[in-house]
Structures are given as C-alpha cells and as structure tokens.
Amino acid sequence: MKRETKIVGQSLLITQLKQLALQVAETDITVLIIGETGSGKEVLARFIHANSLRADKNFIPVNCGAIPAGILESELFGHEKGAFTGAVQSRKGYFESADRGTIFLDEIGEMPLETQIKFLRVIETGEFQRVGSSETIYSDARIIAATNKNMYQAVAEKNFREDLFYRLRSVELQIPPLRERGKDILLLAETFVHEFERKHKIVFEGFSPDAAEMLMRYPWPGNVRELRNLIESLLVLEKGKYITLEILEKHLVQRNRYKSLVHDPSKSEKNELQIIYSTLIQLRQEVSEIRQLLQHLIPARAPVPLLLPDASVTVRPVSDSLYTASDRNSHDKEPTAILSLDEIEKKSIAEGLEKYNGNKRKTAKALGITERTLYRKIKGYGL
Numbered sequence: 001m002k003r004e005t006k007i008v009g010q011s012l013l014i015t016q017l018k019q020l021a022l023q024v025a026e027t028d029i030t031v032l033i034i035g036e037t038g039s040g041k042e043v044l045a046r047f048i049h050a051n052s053l054r055a056d057k058n059f060i061p062v063n064c065g066a067i068p069a070g071i072l073e074s075e076l077f078g079h080e081k082g083a084f085t086g087a088v089q090s091r092k093g094y095f096e097s098a099d100r101g102t103i104f105l106d107e108i109g110e111m112p113l114e115t116q117i118k119f120l121r122v123i124e125t126g127e128f129q130r131v132g133s134s135e136t137i138y139s140d141a142r143i144i145a146a147t148n149k150n151m152y153q154a155v156a157e158k159n160f161r162e163d164l165f166y167r168l169r170s171v172e173l174q175i176p177p178l179r180e181r182g183k184d185i186l187l188l189a190e191t192f193v194h195e196f197e198r199k200h201k202i203v204f205e206g207f208s209p210d211a212a213e214m215l216m217r218y219p220w221p222g223n224v225r226e227l228r229n230l231i232e233s234l235l236v237l238e239k240g241k242y243i244t245l246e247i248l249e250k251h252l253v254q255r256n257r258y259k260s261l262v263h264d265p266s267k268s269e270k271n272e273l274q275i276i277y278s279t280l281i282q283l284r285q286e287v288s289e290i291r292q293l294l295q296h297l298i299p300a301r302a303p304v305p306l307l308l309p310d311a312s313v314t315v316r317p318v319s320d321s322l323y324t325a326s327d328r329n330s331h332d333k334e335p336t337a338i339l340s341l342d343e344i345e346k347k348s349i350a351e352g353l354e355k356y357n358g359n360k361r362k363t364a365k366a367l368g369i370t371e372r373t374l375y376r377k378i379k380g381y382g383l
Helices: 012-025 041-050 069-077 113-125 151-156 162-168 184-200 209-217 223-237 245-256 269-297 325-333 341-355 360-367 371-381
Strands: 031-034 059-063 102-106 127-129 136-138 142-147 171-174
Touching (some): 012 041, 012 171, 031 041, 041 059, 041 142, 069 113, 069 127, 113 127, 113 162, 151 162, 184 209, 184 223, 223 245, 341 371, 360 371
Parallel strands (some): 031 142, 059 102, 102 142
C-alpha cells in the first residue's frame, strides 16, 4: 500500500517549505533535511520522492542510528556469500534496491566514520562494492539524508567528515518544530482523529474549546509524532468521548510523569519550555484532586472557598439562611468551632495513615490524591 505523501499545514513556514520541496523534487540533487525528532523528516522525504520523476520507483528508508555499526556497511552496500560469519548467501544492499529510485538516510549523523568514506564515493560516482567483493556496482539512486544533530558541531568535533557534510547539503531544508506552526497543530490533530476513527472504528465527539487551546499552547517536545501518539491514546483510552481540558491535562501529565523536570543548563530552550508546561499541568491536576477531596470531606452546607496551592484559607462563617430552625437554636446555644481547610486536610491525612497502618499508597488512593501530593502534604504538616 502506498504511504501518505501529503504534508498537512497552512502556516507560512510549512507553505514555504512545501514550495521549496516541490522545486527540489523536479531535480536529482542531494538533499539534507534538518529537523527535531518527530518533526516529520521522513514525511518530507516521501513528499519529495512522490513529486519527482522517480515516483514510480522504490523509496528505501534507512535509519542509520538503528543499525549496529558493524553491519551498517553490509546493509547499505550488500555482501557476498561467506564475506563474514553468518553470511550464508549473497545479498543486495539498500543502494542496489534503490536504483533509479530514492534512498532516504535518516539520522545520517550516526553513520560511523569508516562507512562515511565509502558513502562519499557513492554520492560522487554512484559506485560501490559489496562487502567481500571486488566487483564495482553502479546505483542511480537519488539521495536524501536527514538529521536532528548540529552537523557543524559534529564536523568540528571530527565525528563527521567535513567533505561529506558539504557534499550532502547541496540543498538544505529546515523543518520547523510543531510549537512554531500555530493552527497547523489543530489541522494535524483533525487529520489524526480521522485516521484513528477509521483504524479503531471509533466515533470521536471532539475537543472542548479550552482543550483545543491547550493543544496549541503545549510545546510538543516530541513534535508531530508526539501529537499523533497522544490523539490515538485519547481516542482509544477515552473511547471517543468528548475531551475536556481536565481529561487532556490528565493524559499530558501521565505522558510527562516519568520525564525529568530538573533544570539542565545544557538543554535547549524548547526543553525548558516543556519543563514549565509539564510542571504547571501537573500542579493544576494536583490542585484539582485536593479540591475534590475537600468537597467530599466538608459538610455540604459549609461553602468551600477556592483552594490555591499552599494557601492558608479559613472557611467563612456559615450563613443563617443555610440552617433549619433547630439548627439555629443549637447554633445559638453552643457555637460550633470551625476548622480551617488546612486543619481538615491534616486531620484527614492523619486518620488515613492511622487506618492503613502508615501505608501511603493505600492512604493516597483512599483520599483520592496522588502519592506525590500525599508525600508533600505529610512533609508540610510534619506528620
């Protein structure tokens, strides 16, 4: 089945990129695609191939970072029977399979230096030899490479050949990260919704306006791939129901729960933005959990004020209009002591710990909050 070659998006950055890609597609010039992980480098390479004169020939994708260095040369150029242990028969390499078509070399920055030398010759002459053979083979394969690395730094550190780098980047195409693509995020989300509705036979009820706004504001460190995976998870796990901001935040928190939120000066600005958003989303989720807990614990007739993180808030005096006549008489005779929210919360946590013999996991589950929130509250209250 033919793979999707459409580039979804109407932003200025994507419109300009598509125009450049169409111009490049008409030629056989070597292309280097630069972009963050998950930004759609292979999609762009397929788009170029599909709009070229080679569209009816093979498109061969190769992930240089996923193939062990010891066998990458054999995978690219093929090998003869007996060339090494395990070579029980001769085998074509990717360059032979891509003859008259396109070969896409992803994560080109991971290619070992010894393989880079032979690869440079293929770019310049189209010639190579199978491992274990002295016969020269010619391949008319159009080469598109991609990386998420800083190649100038790799060259400076002698991890990538300078002559190969400049030979590769005859044309360089930069893919913008998803966070810079504005409303393209919603267009992509809609595309993925239709895809997974068909795949999983689910009818999706849609996003609330504030959930859609969150999709646009989230920094998407994993770019289009992360968005696609999130949409599939939402449709399958929520069974197609209407996605509110609360539901979306819950899934975003779960996806980021095991990522480090410790600041690292070496991280890029995009990762710093991810840290901020992840922290805010998780904090909002925990505040919501605490509010639900307190509303459950406080009698219905006592109004619950807005609870802010670590704020000391006292319950307002209860209006007489909320009492029955007998309540008022009882209230007049023996004024009832009103506890602060902090006191109620501390008492509830203490009783939970006592009930479950100090088992924090069971206590947190019974209170309806996360273990992380419980640990923080125990420390804050000195329990």
